Amino acid sequence: MTLLALGINHKTATVAVRERVAFTPTQLESALGELRGVPQVREAAVLSTCNRTELYCVTESSGERLILDWLSHFHGLPVDDLTSCAYHYHDNDAARHLMRVAVGLDSMVLGEPQILGQLKEAYQSARLASGLGGELELLFQHTFSVAKQVRTRTGIGQNPVSVAYAAVSLASRIFDDFGRSRALLIGAGETIELVARHLREAGVRNMIVANRTRERAEVLAREFNAEAISLSEIPDALVRSDIVISSTAAPLPILGKGMAERALKKRRHRPIFMVDIAVPRDIEPEVGDLDDVFLYTVDDLNEVIQENRRHRQAAADQAESLIEHGVSVWLHERRIRSGGELIRRYRDQADELRRHSEQQAMARLARGEDPEEVVRILAHQLTNRMLHRPTVSLREASGSERRDLLAAAEALLLDSSSIKP
Known part of the structure; x- marks a missing residue:
């Protein structure tokens, strides 16, 4: 799945275009429902202000065009007109863009404070519309944390200008x-x-x-x-x-x-x-x-x-550094979550193999078979079943000279210090 940020703003589109793509408060609920219904879209949030309209989605890699078509259809705007002024960011770049938006680095008035409140409203609207899952929830919460750091540790919020x-x-x-x-x-x-x-x-x-x-x-x-x-x-x-x-x-x-x-x-x-x-x-x-x-x-x-931008540029440079650190932390947490999901699936698969072998062993015991023989068969079957898929994959990796997979497998599978007799 891909994290996608797609939108237009004051730098890419005139006010005449922006007003046609803006979502009114009364439109937002239905828009979020429709956007979540777009094929391949798993999570979605909409930010719409006087200077920008942006969609944040978790989608399959081919979902971007469908989202652009939906935005065009919703507002009755030719898709080519929208494409000419739209921008898009994926994964790390999408997270970085959202954080820059949150602290006002992408605003017409550098460091303007209103956008963070507008972003929090967009987050709440997405939550109420069931548009948020684990991916966007983590991203928004982390973004708010980074924005707070920027506001407290730099001068970008001093003498607020809007x-x-x-x-x-x-x-x-x-x-x-x-x-x-x-x-x-x-x-x-x-x-x-x-x-x-x-x-x-x-x-x-x-x-x-x-x-x-x-x-x-x-x-x-x-x-x-x-x-x-x-x-x-x-x-x-x-x-x-x-x-x-x-x-x-x-x-x-x-x-x-x-x-x-x-x-x-x-x-x-x-x-x-x-x-x-x-x-x-x-x-x-x-x-x-x-x-x-x-x-x-x-x-x-x-x-x-x-004029305001010149006064705030030094603080903006500090903010950029904090955002880069924020993106790194978010990426680390995202990888942990991704690894956690893989671990869960792997453990579920192992547990299913265990249950199946256990049922067979219990059936043999119920038929009066020798318990020692049942245990030997159980151990043999469980070992074969657990090792079958990794063994096939290792042979395929060897045949394809996938040394990266072989090295990863060696690190994962051959830690003999953890094996106790």
């Missing part, structure tokens, strides 16, 4: 008097909470939180002394807002070009700065065509992110 921080940082560069701006935040999840926190630290005091569930908006608004509204009230709030930052899990855009045009007219064309962090996008791309709107997506935050 896409939310990058969005606020970019906005602060555009407005001369940033603190007097009013911000409309669409969504009420972890990303928007981070945005609100960074805005407050940057001096912004006037904030509006819009969410599908008004009660959730009110919870977040109370923390930041902000105004809470429902999504239906966004058109009115847009008129009063200088900054719009959106991050929801909505499958369709929330803010369209017509809504923005009407708001700009009432604002007498005072400009609005917008950042759409969501994938799929919350703001129609056509909104960016308006003269008085400055619309950015997660792909446009690269300048801020590169």
Whole structure:
């Protein structure tokens, strides 16, 4: 069986492709069930964020193409379009990739902390969907352990920086008097909470939180002394807002070009700065065509992110070293588990031979045969049965000049010091 990591991310696919391949929370349960039903897939987990969609599977070696076809079919995307931007890793490389993802080394913002929480959610979803077996369970648990080591032993988590921080940082560069701006935040999840926190630290005091569930908006608004509204009230709030930052899990855009045009007219064309962090996008791309709107997506935050990357590179180098050690430890544990499975199968086979020989011996004793003769026959039969398959394999190895097998057999079978008379 092969450990496979297959996916797309911000480095291989545009936001237009990523939003088509993303799994919404409502899709995830059915998707995991379908993926587990793909022939040759034994275990499966799905990680889907604004910057990546990745499938982690235990599969037979020929299962990769079937998984790619399934992903294409599930999202209604031509498989060739997906193949052109997908990447895949196997076994050690797959484990290394997952660990790099967990500590933020593969993120747009180097070392960003949110991805570990998202990965833990993906792990829990896979567990609830019965997608995890021994292989992925061991890998995820070990990955979380390595991520904890990286966070505690390197500076990669100091002064946390995220896409939310990058969005606020970019906005602060555009407005001369940033603190007097009013911000409309669409969504009420972890990303928007981070945005609100960074805005407050940057001096912004006037904030509006819009969410599908008004009660959730009110919870977040109370923390930041902000105004809470429902999504239906966004058109009115847009008129009063200088900054719009959106991050929801909505499958369709929330803010369209017509809504923005009407708001700009009432604002007498005072400009609005917008950042759409969501994938799929919350703001129609056509909104960016308006003269008085400055619309950015997660792909446009690269300048801020590169600056952050330079500051964290030294810590990243330390993290890479810890990950390499983590991969070695995982591989060692995996080999032990693999050897344990082989030992179990070998012992089961030996036990079956023992039971069969014992039954025959007991039957002879029941017929009144001489016990000494029964014991001799038992020992002879058991020895022959135990040695038959190894003997055949040794002859075949000799005929094929498989010196590696012969050397292994000698090490395994001829340790005379362990044989006691």
